[in-house]
Amino acid sequence: MTSVYESLLSEYPNKGVVGKPEIRDSETEIIEKLRKLAAHFRDAKSTGKPIFVLIGAGVSTGSKLPDFRGKHGVWTLAAEGKSAEGVDFQVARPGVSHKSILALHKAGYIKTVITQNVDGLDRKVGIPVEDLIEVHGNLFLEVCLSCYSEYVRNEIVMSVGLKPTGGSCTGNKKTGRPCRGKLRDATLDWDTEISPSHLDRIKKAWKETSHFLCIGTSLEIIPMGSLPLDAKKRGITTTTINYQETAHEKLVETAIHADVKLILYSLCHALGVKVDLGDDLPDDVPVPLNI
Template sequence: MTSVYESLLSDYPDKGVIGKPEIRDTEAQIIDKLKTLTDHFRNAKTTGKPIFVLIGAGVSTGSKLPDFRGKQGVWTLQAEGKHAEGVDFQVARPGVSHKSILALHKAGYIKTIITQNVDGLDRKVGIPVEDLVEVHGNLFLEVCQSCFREYVRDEIVMSVGLNPTGRNCEGNSKTGRPCRGKLRDATLDWDTEISETHLDKIKKAWKQTSHLLCVGTSLEIIPMGSLPLDAKTRGIKTTTINYQETAHEKMVETAIHADVKLVLYSLCNALGVEVDLGDDLPDDVPVPLKI
């Protein structure tokens, strides 16, 4: 049911540029760019200013979920009268990219992680909720409108737009007091505003970071697509990892055009960070590039 999310959204024609040609860096180019990125990560650890990360749909393609603007993306194929292929959201599992990001977080190289994905895989892999900004929401999450208790469901909450789901809260998990507040979904529709809580987390992250890393996103949808511009005004450099040219290609320091999981896994290897891959991966483990 890879089209469930799309079917829940309101009709909105302005989805940005889709179907851009893919760019493939040579191995030598990837290694050269990775050296620069590795230096930023080492500097972040030395200075105590962790990397600020923005995640897009390209991170979940390894989990067999289609992206939106890629060659086989949902919106690209939709424009051609076709349907994207992929697994059901409910059976999708975190892949090498998710686990590499988690490993870098555990090692202290990165802290705040903004995800534009609503598939819930960033929570599922184990990224701490306090450091995760699910800026567009989570299809598996319900939130109490009174006490803000969160409920992570096994099945998709078939609603978007922060609307009541018809269920009631079981009580405040911190105080133990009865609540019975109304539950709502936690996923934005096109015209739903980003929560102030999320925006406050992002403002705080800017004060703590030394570098912005945008992974698997074309940066077409604002306001998150404008983060490289925000970084520039703060004197912070940006690295992007995406097959297609991003919306801010000309102004970022480094644009890596390569497989997301190859770059992230190679980065972990170069930094000596062990990635706990487990035994239930949905994708193959790449051979890390030697930097």
Template sequence: MSCNYAEGLSPYEHKGVLGVPEKFESIDKLNEKCIALAELIKKSKHIVVHTGAGISTSAGIPDFRGPNGVWTLEKEGKKPSINISFADAKPTKTHMILKKLVESNKVQYIISQNIDGLHLKSGLPRKYLAELHGNMFIDECNLCKRQFVRSRPVETVGKKCSGIPCASGHDGGRPCRGRLYDGVLDWEHSLPENDLLMSEWHSSIADLSICLGTTLQIIPSGNLPLETLKYGGKLVLCNLQPTKHDNKADLIINYYVDDILDKVMNILGIEIPDYKETENLTKLAESAIVDWTISRNDISSMEKIFKAKCKGVKKKRILNKNKRNSLDLLINGLDKDDDKSKMIKLEIKEEDEKECLVDSSNIQLNV
């Protein structure tokens, strides 16, 4: 359960801003903004989605900083009233929509801060997913760094050794002498190198980043969408609470993520698939060894694309967007480069510049 996971982390005082009131769009404004988001999706060629705890709340897994979040209630000596086990939790409508958008070539990559394994259970291939903070259903070898799917969530967090030998020889390859560790990060752990590299490269070449259910308080995870802006892309934020980067977004939608994406899929004319246990790799792991390692070929291919598109390109300074005007511009199709001057204020806050100077080798794990 989320509470048990949170309790398993080392003590840490700086858990971010907690309990900020939620905001909800009017239905008319919600519909208007969903049309704008659908149009952005239609026009974009490389879309990256950043997911946080807010996409899993409808599965019964509480978030951490919301009004009823784990850490918000912890300050009051309370626990969430709804708290399903990770083993029993099933992918939400949002998880299944994202899988379908990837299959439809509308979304090219998903970057997740979640450790609940619901992207894995949805059947989303590893090729399209970065898990920056780990996964409760993954073991990792301490030597060869290969990852394997578990049938049950780990009982420990913080990369602790299970004592189980690495399964790398299962496919006829040379056996590894390493041991398996849980794949869940604790405070101050370094992010997994390959997941972080893929996230940085995809975010940089994206012409649209969509953030779902996250306040973006984590670094470096929360700053990855800024890479999209630096290279001229657009940023959309869908969350019930204000986020760290609201003043930089081209479009903000304050509503339930499931409802937002449901409307967007209807506008796009794409059917939402049902969850199928036959596609849940944790079920397959009950009887077979399932490799969850990022392919070296995928890393090499993505690096070439990144260098071809971004190497030598001067990054743009991130200016504060004028949200009052940005929705009108998006809906009316006035989102070309020569119209961007109408969407920004001619000022840069000092703290915004500092946000970009982040050491990506360490994580401050405010999940």
């Protein structure tokens, strides 16, 4: 599957390491690691220093969107001359992983969430915009160049690189008066720099957190891939959840090699956090592990 997103991006050969072998922790190992992670969450709640979260493509695989470097990832299969399978971005729906993250946010265990995904599912599931950093953008978003009003579209904005889309702003979010500023897309291309305001928000989040959690990301792409290094410099421990070995495997406190949704849903279960799954899930609900 060559997605619309890929077709919009410039050519970029340095995509990091793809197709690493998957590691599967035993149930005993998973439970032990989950207990450790749950302790960090309880400490975060009691101290008022919520967990800081980084999301990668592995969170959206439950929504039937392929990741990039995994066993069935877009770039892994492309290197073998094959195409990845998945649904169109426009029909993708938030899955168990997204809803578990939202539940943990609502319960006050986590606050700031950085997403590297451009599928818009983190916003769609209901994570508040003020706590969500869409660091690589959102394919369904247009932004006014003058007043910075945001417009969430039902269809993909067919542009990347923060370029003008040809649309005009219909209002100013502060004054309510007509603005008529030019609209741009909100998705980075390979050579587009990350917004300074996003980087400022990340710096602020470091001061408010007690633990860093990386979910479904191989940490291959800089600068987000280097965040565990930043955490270590600040004396903050890191947990990763990813089937494959991450770029900073030996650096983090705990590396959990298991299904993302199983870990997140089991974590909610252990903390007594109810997950509102709704009736339109794209994936199956796992049986939570008792820890």
